[in-house]
Amino acid sequence: MVSRLRAKQGGAEIPVVVGDMATTRVEGPFSLVYLAFNTINNLTSQEAQVACFLNAAAHLEPGGHFLIEVGVPPLQRLPLGETILAFDRSETHWGIDEYDVVTQNFSSHHAWFRDGSYRQFLVPFRFASSGIRSYGAWPA
Structure with missing residues (x-):
């Protein structure tokens, strides 16, 4: 995915960190942490999902938002x-x-x-x- 991003116009200027969304830390803080298209479901234990929430919170500035895009199972x-x-x-x-x-x-x-x-x-x-x-x- 990173190589496809880099191949696009302007893709080389976008900072990318490859890691586990439950534990990887990056420079911040941010006003928004966004998990796109069901990625939270890839963490297959409650502990890992809680760790992801805690990691997201640690990256947010005061008043920031954590947004999760996820389908609700039918x-x-x-x-x-x-x-x-x-x-x-x-x-x-x-x-x-x-x-x-x-x-x-x-x-x-x-x-x-x-x-x-x-x-x-x-x-x-x-x-x-x-x-x-x-x-x-x-x-x-």
Whole structure:
């Protein structure tokens, strides 16, 4: 990702630090710490997610904001007692999420079908559902 950024116009001027978002420290402070597109789910334990929050707070200036962009799992679509929910069913891709609502862990199972063969992989995640506020749009 860093090499793709560097290849773009102006990409060489953007400072980049590669590290663990739960522990890596950088020069600050900042008015905004932003976790983009579900990255918080990649921290697969509550301890790691809490460490990320603490690390973000340590980088904020007084009055700063910590913004997390994350999808809320559609747990209300799970039938009682079920743990598996399909999110994509096409001729070339099957996507199935498997939820453990007690531990707040889930795994995203993917299978791609191409040229008479298939490949599959599994991605582990963790969601944190308590206290999530969802905004449909930014206030004007």
